[in-house]
Amino acid sequence: MVGVGGSADRFATPTSVSDLRTCLAIDPTLRVLGDGANLLVDDDGVDALVVSLDSPQLAKIEVMDAASGLVRAGAGIHIFKLMNATIRAGLGGLEVLAGVPATLGGAIVMNAGGAFGQIADIVERVHAVDRAGRDVVLERRDIAFSYRHSGLTNLIVTGAELRLTPGDVAVLEARKKEINEYKLRVQPMSANSAGCCFKNPTLRNTIEGVGEAGKRVSAGLLIDRAGLKGLRHGTARVSELHGNFLVVDD
Numbered sequence: 001m002v003g004v005g006g007s008a009d010r011f012a013t014p015t016s017v018s019d020l021r022t023c024l025a026i027d028p029t030l031r032v033l034g035d036g037a038n039l040l041v042d043d044d045g046v047d048a049l050v051v052s053l054d055s056p057q058l059a060k061i062e063v064m065d066a067a068s069g070l071v072r073a074g075a076g077i078h079i080f081k082l083m084n085a086t087i088r089a090g091l092g093g094l095e096v097l098a099g100v101p102a103t104l105g106g107a108i109v110m111n112a113g114g115a116f117g118q119i120a121d122i123v124e125r126v127h128a129v130d131r132a133g134r135d136v137v138l139e140r141r142d143i144a145f146s147y148r149h150s151g152l153t154n155l156i157v158t159g160a161e162l163r164l165t166p167g168d169v170a171v172l173e174a175r176k177k178e179i180n181e182y183k184l185r186v187q188p189m190s191a192n193s194a195g196c197c198f199k200n201p202t203l204r205n206t207i208e209g210v211g212e213a214g215k216r217v218s219a220g221l222l223i224d225r226a227g228l229k230g231l232r233h234g235t236a237r238v239s240e241l242h243g244n245f246l247v248v249d250d
Helices: 017-026 079-088 104-110 169-186 219-225
Strands: 008-012 031-033 046-052 061-065 070-074 123-129 135-139 156-163 192-196 236-238 245-248
Touching: 017 046, 017 123, 017 156, 061 079, 079 104, 079 169, 104 156
Parallel strands: 008 046, 031 046
Antiparallel strands: 061 070, 070 156, 123 135, 123 156, 192 245, 236 245
């Protein structure tokens, strides 16, 4: 969330995986900053080394095989840029993440997604380094993807290979536009926020008008039902448009 919280004591932008290993040698507990959309920094700041992987070498895109839809991309590339590039190449799969602000690495680590799909559906292989700087390559079957989870939090994702689906560029563009327009209607996309705050819970018991026991339901719906939209504390408030967003006054 922009303009909220403290600062980092140390910050680096490695230009290669080799540079990243140097950063890990300096501070094995370093933290990786992606797009920052789902990030809320403590007012006291961050004492660990913070790194950003958005340098050109770590944000490359390569269409390896257009016929089979295989694409390789660096962890630092923004999902929007990757989505636009792959759609222009006639490859679909990323348009389901329209409106999801994230870098590829961050999206994979949290298994970003929404009502239209999740990134786990298109991941073929993940490249990473561990905290000792050793290379790690994981096939899709070896990654414990589940709802907003990947099990990769102890690794630093450096890139991935994605398996997309060849399609018509105009159709893919239209689908991306449709999803974006839907998100703009139901979420405070232009507000200063850290995105959705809470995972959608699974109901332990049936709640009339909400869902049956065992069903995953919208956290925003529950917050709305509790009458909390618009609730304010200082400059922060629960969004009036979507209850799962906390927004901060500009």
